[in-house]
Amino acid sequence: MEQTSIKTWAECAPRLVAVAAGRAPADTVIRKGQWVNVHTREILPHSDIAMAEGRIAYVGPDASHCIGDNTEIIEANGRFMIPGLCDAHMHIESGMLTPAEFARAVIPHGTTSMFTDPHEIANVLGLDGVRMMHDEALMQPVNIFTQMPSCAPSAPGLETTGYEIGPDDVAEAMQWPGIIGLGEMMNFPGVVNGSQQMLAEIAATQNAGKTVGGHYASPDLGPAFHAYAAGGPADDHEGTCEADAIARVRQGMRSMMRLGSAWYDVETQITAVTEKGLDPRSFILCTDDCHSGTLVHEGHMNRVVRHAIACGCDPVIALQMATINTATHFGLERELGSIAPGRRADVILTSDLTDLPIEHVIARGRTVARDGQITIDCPHYNWPDTARNTVHLGKTLTAKDFEIPAPAGATEVIANVIGVVENQAPTKALQERIPVRGGLAETEELAQDICQIALVERHRATGDVTNGFVSGFGYTGNMAMASTVAHDSHHMIVVGTSRADMALAANRLGEVGGGVTVFKDGQEIAMVELPIAGLMSDSPAQEVAARAQKMVEAMEACGCTLNNAYMQHSLLALVVIPELRISDLGIVDVRTFERIDLLEPAE
Template structure:
């Protein structure tokens, strides 16, 4: 395990002595361009001195801090930037454990992450959260954990593998690495004054920690104001400029996300670039990034570059990924800037706009150089009871995926979940579908195929069936995944009931993951044995399997960008408009169950 960084009080005398020149620094970075995110300046030919993992001196000449054993890095005019912070994310979406995720993002300059493990909480409960908490503490970068607020995310609309409540939240607030409450997804509960939701928020605020928000509705009327009054301090579900403006006007931080499938920065950052709002109330984040994105495209460096491409001043974009995030979580005196006393998390880069990550330093130690890790993240032994969590209760057959037509009907008008490319919300569609031998059929010409949710926590053998549009699948195929936010049952989408049964049973055999079947043969498999959500294999290996999965989906006709992420959210019953759960079809505009078929 990595040694804990000394606190500022424990290091203060040494930091002062180094800054004064009485004692030598451990490391000095000489001759760089200091990016000061407090003043939004770039200061040429400055030196940075580091002692015991913290910044001691930031000024024009650190020669007085150099001793016989001081390590010197010559920046040669390159930019000296604070390490990047991800203000809202889910480790599990990377399909990786914490240590493997850290290995993947360190070369991209991420040195602080604020993670909400509500995926593993829905499967393993408090034990799963504690495992994530403990693994996070062992990493060479800062991984702060938010206590999940909603398991289930929408009580009465889904059944999860575990449930959490106010007492669990209060207990977690005593753990050393809990930074606050994870996103409060049950926004109708807050709006309606649900005692359980308000008690969780109260327990967090009593601990002087930050309450994460999740207001996934376009309604900015009284319901939005009621949610803001309920205490959430931020929100990442905005999709347009009006959303961003509304949030910051109510004293919330607007978190703008660029994940693998969410492209919500460009449509909101105009609140700063065109409307001129104070940028210190805006934060960049990823929310959900799968392993392929992390390995091939980047992490927070990708988000910052994208914000700059959208017209944001590079220094403002960097503030949104460093000091703004630290301030929001009450850590401005601890991280997020290159200033005395803070954790020595540093990036060296030769260009502010394209942001090549040439060297990464965390807590005063070089941890990545030219895209390669120079230290190992500490692995964690996830126990046996966190594996083998896929419990189907029986061997599934094509009959389990048959959708019976209304009595005597020759055709049926069905409600259809409509996937929206690059966004989390879905559309509530309808389609007139044919009936053969009493069974309602999908329609390839209308881009309507079947979707099923297979219960996998309690071995009930239950299957909920419906229809989905937007994937453009053709031929006899099926895709199954035990990553199904947030209840994390198994989602199966397909054009062939036989292939759907094959895919579901296969995931039961391997203990969880994602697979694609076509014409009765397995075309791709990503094994995720830990809670059916994560792998403890290296990120490049998982990314390679994920790339094969994406290629198999394309071979089945799918043209949707990052279609896997859309697939994994089809059971997310807190984001409008239409979703599926183990209890049936959910109208998320009304937060109530709705029939599959429309009455004639």
């Protein structure tokens, strides 16, 4: 495995000291910029930065004593010099890209550090998949740290994954060079109820001196929340309101506020800082997650920081939340997250702290992007065939597989329907009357927006299909959308108004080895192929984004007007976020973590 490495501080210390003292020349000097100091929340004009061995040796009013005959000079010309941006919580797979192509997409936006949880691929390929993601991450010219996934399955007994992760896997991974901690502990009921397996995974992480990621997706801030906090998670990104953010930081957790492609949770929580005046050191910005279209057209962490500023946050405080706060949380304050001696030389030049144009990006002392264009290579891992052939349906599906039989003699049934909520991860548990025609529950004659949803098992070739109903997409006509991105078990989710189209879409993904497809009136009108684990493409982000845009347009052509509806689609099987989800074992009420009947008798 090729690694793009950086020397440790100990290896560089003699040179850094010599450069700072003027006894040795720097590799690169940035001159005459405004130093945004996230340690002191100051902006210091007329400052220089001297870099050597990929680290910062000197930062202060005059670095002329650090300049030699071969020192590269970068003129800041009065621009702001800010630390490279950090994404504290994300899943690279959700961008539909491999780590290399994800890095290529976000580097021009100023992201130089990422803390990633590859639990998507863990559900499909187990520890081997995590290792592949970890290894490609270490090959990149920026800092991609890996959190060992904690929950595969995310809710034991309520879903079946391709592979399972246990305490022994966690203990092994804690020894890998790029592992920074434990991925989000989604099985919060397990922690609350004292699950030996969950607590063993947390203990293995803490024994290794690493950080435990949290995921408390419940509005209950009573004893259950306090029990979860006592279980060891150090952060949480599932808050959706000010009270959630305040509750977490009061318990010593970091509140991670996310702005992804579909989750807009910054504005409702940042008031804890901007209005309530809480100490911003406990607040962190993240994406969780951005798909390729957002990355190409809108940005990454620069987008999140701009949004926080637009919500009333002081620009330097917003930058702290995307730099030093993140680094400190993961025990890396001496490595990254600020412009200070000894740190990795990750620096952005920008002419405006509010609009935050990313004009020049330096990572590990090297220019990696200028004016939105990457200037460095991002090496690819050699993904094996075992990672590319992961969709196993077991049979050719037909429209009959998507029929929903009603009780004998019924003319109408009450259905438990998954209600999609725009721009939020939680769903609503709805109940709707569904007419019965020919012994089957049918939605065609309904005035309200209800269509069918199905989970197609794709790991063990069982041929099993779990059927249900979903509301909120607004689909009309004969159509179907199928995806092998189905958090977190990553079976196949098919949503449609036509059972024939649902079968066509499912079989199509079986043919190509995974991805997302949209069918209308029996014809495929969009396809995003994701051959690696059925989750990612190793094509460039621009190409994937173009295909994803056609997918969005195809969904709109079928009547869908939701913002980033694909992200909503991908979470319909996530059985750890309330209220209602679908799994290979049936319909799950996440409020009680129990399976429930799809149909109930109409009164």
